Amino acid sequence: MKRKESFLLQNVGGENLLVPIGAQVMDTSGIITLNETAAFLWEQLEADRSEEELAAALAGGFEVDEASAAADVETFIAELRENGLLA
Amino acid sequence: MNPDRISRFFSIAGMQIELQAPSDCPGLLLEDRTDPFSGKPPRPAAAVTVDWRESAAPLRAEGELVYDPGAIWRMFRGEGFWCAELSYADDTGAVGKDGVRSLLYANDTWDRLTLKERRIDPGWHGLFSLGAGELAVRASIVPTGGLLLHASAVDDNGRGVLFSGRSGAGKSTQLGFWSGRPGVVTMTDDRAAVRCSPEGGASGYGTPWGGLPGTSRDHSAPLAAIVMLEQAPENRIERLSPAAAAAALACRAFLPYWDRSLMQRAFANLETLVRTVPVHLLRCRPEPSVVDLVRSVL
Incomplete structure (x- = not known):
């Protein structure tokens, strides 16, 4: 899976702000804030990634065990899907 | 010509x-x-x-x-x-x-x-x-280092103060509390512009697009504070972290959502703003005494 292209993630004042750019603004509502791991996963999704690959990247990038990483990825992906943020 | x-x-x-x-x-x-x-x-x-x-x-x-x-x-x-x-x-x-x-x-x-x-x-x-x-x-205004905000603004004896928040939070009400006090100039009741200076500091400006005609003027003041408004049963003011300020102000800024590069510049301006100007959260009742509470943090 991949993220939609039509978003901008930018750290502003220490907060990760995710905003829709262009036509997608019509389908989404406003500005989303992402915590550090969510921003990390969003960046990973610039390329096509499976949930397993994302969990492995998360476990490697942060001090979390694989089971927790897999659970975090599952939750995050479900939220992305629910909000229409996946390509 | x-x-x-x-x-x-x-x-x-x-x-x-x-x-x-x-x-x-x-x-x-x-x-x-x-x-x-x-x-x-x-x-x-x-x-x-x-x-x-x-x-x-x-x-x-x-x-x-x-x-x-x-x-x-x-x-x-x-x-x-x-x-x-x-x-x-x-x-x-x-x-x-x-x-x-x-x-x-x-x-x-x-x-x-x-x-x-x-x-x-x-x-x-x-x-x-x-x-x-x-x-x-x-x-x-974005390429010049500025942003347009959903905010009212006053110049309190040379100290610019912006009041921002969702509709109904009290932006115009605040203007009424400050208006007429010695040394206070009201700048706008609904649309304030800000610009960070390369030399440091930021300025607030009135713009013509207020809610009520006649309340805005071409006036600017060095920004001493931005105040995010929330109605509450008790009066309380607290300073927001740059991260919290960025999230709060991003929702109240009129951003160029149609253009990625202009948005990046707008966010860079917001970054400079929240690291330059103190941003406070004011939970308050709609009463004139909040002027003193705001002045206590300027």
Whole structure:
């Protein structure tokens, strides 16, 4: 899976702000804030990634065990899907 | 300058905006709200030209639709230009909700604009004094290091204070509490501009697009604080972290959602702003004593 292209993630004042750019603004509502791991996963999704690959990247990038990483990825992906943020 | 055309200059948020129109056409007929902003700023942060053109034919936007906020305007992208379509009716009701009033064309840096309009009847006035001008300033201020915010603003004896928050949070009410006090100048009740200086610090400005005509003026002050408003049963003020301030202000800024590179610049401006100007959260009752509470943190 991949993220939609039509978003901008930018750290502003220490907060990760995710905003829709262009036509997608019509389908989404406003500005989303992402915590550090969510921003990390969003960046990973610039390329096509499976949930397993994302969990492995998360476990490697942060001090979390694989089971927790897999659970975090599952939750995050479900939220992305629910909000229409996946390509 | 073509002798068949005349210019009127405005000073808005420290920018010089030149509105050019044919001399034989009242293309500069504007609402009174722009009158206090007539003239040229002493040291312009930018020079923006708006070339007013009359259209006899119905207006139709050019390019591909790229942003539709579900409001009175939509943004289209053409080959090397932006085209904003403004559709709302004026007081005459001469144009239905779906009728196109104006087309605002812009280059990528939003300093060379063309405003195409159709005169409808004697009650007609140009939308530079309303949505078209506001959109032009909202975009053209970004490359100068600024932002347009949903906020009221006062100059309290040389200390600029912005009050921002969702509709109904008390922005106009605050203005009423501050108005008339010694050394206080009200700048706007609804649309404030800000600009960070490369030398440090930031300034706040009134703009013509307040909720009520007559409450805004071309005035600026060094920003001492930005206050996010929330109604609450008890009065309390606390300083927000830059991260919390960024999240709060991003929702109250009029951002260029149609253009990725302009958005990146707008966020860079917001980053500088929240690291330069203290941002506070004021939970309060609607009572004049909150003026002293705000002054206690300036």
